[in-house]
Amino acid sequence: GDDERVLMVEARGGRLAVVDTELFVTSREQWVAWMGDREPPYRQETFYREARRATGYLMDGDEPLGGEWNYDEKNRQFPGADYEAPDPPEFEPDDLTRRTREWVDETFAGDYDTEPPGVGWADPEPFRWPVTREAALEALADFCEHRLVEFGPYQDAMLSGEPAMNHALLSGAMNLGLVHPREVIERAVDAAKADPDVPLSSLEGFVRQVLGWREFMRHVYRESMPELTGANQLGHHERLPECYWTGDTDMACMADAVEGVRKRGYAHHIERLMVLSNFALLYGVDPAELNEWFHATYVDAYHWVTTPNVVEMGSFGAGVFATKPYAASANYIDEMSDHCEGCRFDPDATTGADACPFNTLYWEFLDRNADELQSNHRMGLVYAHLDERGGRTVTPAGTAVRTGP
Numbered sequence: 001g002d003d004e005r006v007l008m009v010e011a012r013g014g015r016l017a018v019v020d021t022e023l024f025v026t027s028r029e030q031w032v033a034w035m036g037d038r039e040p041p042y043r044q045e046t047f048y049r050e051a052r053r054a055t056g057y058l059m060d061g062d063e064p065l066g067g068e069w070n071y072d073e074k075n076r077q078f079p080g081a082d083y084e085a086p087d088p089p090e091f092e093p094d095d096l097t098r099r100t101r102e103w104v105d106e107t108f109a110g111d112y113d114t115e116p117p118g119v120g121w122a123d124p125e126p127f128r129w130p131v132t133r134e135a136a137l138e139a140l141a142d143f144c145e146h147r148l149v150e151f152g153p154y155q156d157a158m159l160s161g162e163p164a165m166n167h168a169l170l171s172g173a174m175n176l177g178l179v180h181p182r183e184v185i186e187r188a189v190d191a192a193k194a195d196p197d198v199p200l201s202s203l204e205g206f207v208r209q210v211l212g213w214r215e216f217m218r219h220v221y222r223e224s225m226p227e228l229t230g231a232n233q234l235g236h237h238e239r240l241p242e243c244y245w246t247g248d249t250d251m252a253c254m255a256d257a258v259e260g261v262r263k264r265g266y267a268h269h270i271e272r273l274m275v276l277s278n279f280a281l282l283y284g285v286d287p288a289e290l291n292e293w294f295h296a297t298y299v300d301a302y303h304w305v306t307t308p309n310v311v312e313m314g315s316f317g318a319g320v321f322a323t324k325p326y327a328a329s330a331n332y333i334d335e336m337s338d339h340c341e342g343c344r345f346d347p348d349a350t351t352g353a354d355a356c357p358f359n360t361l362y363w364e365f366l367d368r369n370a371d372e373l374q375s376n377h378r379m380g381l382v383y384a385h386l387d388e389r390g391g392r393t394v395t396p397a398g399t400a401v402r403t404g405p
């Protein structure tokens, strides 16, 4: 711990002052005070409320603004045919970015399977990532002006060829320290005050991500390392399918998400959780290998934030805050995206040549992990459903997807 380090330095005649990082709104002391004698699984929602009280963000005295702490139920809509995704800003690459790109082009000039590997990763034009303070402020202003208004309702939706939709694209800038999360929240609050069209559900939904999830993940990481990196409570040991690197798959949802990651180093939260890590979870991929993939391929990857998201939220690795796995069949993706319409697989079929792999794998996942999951009260309904569907007769199809027929 910090005290030991201070003592070690002092014992050698030096002086060590440990200061808190400037990348977050809440401090380690606040987390420790909140945690008290709480045991895992830690609840993000209660920590988020505590952070709201402590900062005064979206508060009306002691009460949450609008009367509710959380407007999540208004954050799950799918846009209508007239929806147009606002175009995110582009940035003129600065000198360092240009030189880095030249170096990457020269060093990684090969194909996926020819040395030196590289082609198809990173879209050179247009460049959409803020890498300076000025660009980060521009990105923040652009989000507040154009995308915040519908951030809430379409937060969970996925549209083919629309990687950003109403998302902020600010994780990289915040993780790099180009903008402070406090600044991000306050600009969003000001923008909502100035624009009566911004509903509270959009503003609260956004603040919950930054003040709730981002802060919570940082503290959970500190609390549960180093065990979290290797956590694998479901005992999953499959290798990551090659399509995560090549994008070569008939599954329309996976192809679109991987294509976005290859081009931009980005996929939005629901693509990360309900497509990319959901598939890996159902397939039984080793969480550590999935974690490596997320680290290698995303512009916003840092161990403190990638690991709890991938190993815990995406893979149900440790049970440190997740109370059940985020495992879903094609039903979820069909409801929240337009991918299934153009897919060669049938989202309604569980067996047969056209059956969506998410379905076949989903039932096999439940069967495979029944010992660990069946007694979980949050999983009771799905296990009852598995039995209704003819019990384990559907599961061999899932095994065939994983191991070959």
Ligand SMILES: Cc1cc2nc3c(=O)[nH]c(=O)nc-3n(C[C@H](O)[C@H](O)[C@H](O)COP(=O)(O)OP(=O)(O)OC[C@H]3O[C@@H](n4cnc5c(N)ncnc54)[C@H](O)[C@@H]3O)c2cc1C
Pocket: 166, 167, 168, 169, 170, 171, 172, 174, 175, 206, 209, 210, 213, 214, 215, 217, 267, 268, 269, 270, 272, 273, 277, 294, 298, 300, 301, 302, 305, 306, 309, 310, 313, 314
């Ligand atoms: C499997 C998986 C891997 C992830 N890996 C990363 C990662 O490497 N780096 C990273 O910063 N985020 C990661 N996330 C969290 C989240 O998906 C990204 O922060 C978000 O998609 C970034 O895009 P955005 O800025 O457009 O976010 P928005 O959707 O617009 O959200 C606004 C901000 O809220 C914060 N936020 C939202 N959700 C989370 C979360 N679960 N954890 C931490 N911060 C959150 C981010 O700072 C984000 O910029 C991961 C999530 C999952 C499920």
Ligand code: SF4
Pocket: 250, 251, 252, 253, 254, 329, 330, 333, 334, 339, 340, 341, 343, 344, 345, 346, 347, 356, 357, 358
């Ligand atoms: S049918 Fe299955 S694989 Fe195809 S897009 Fe839908 S969920 Fe994805």
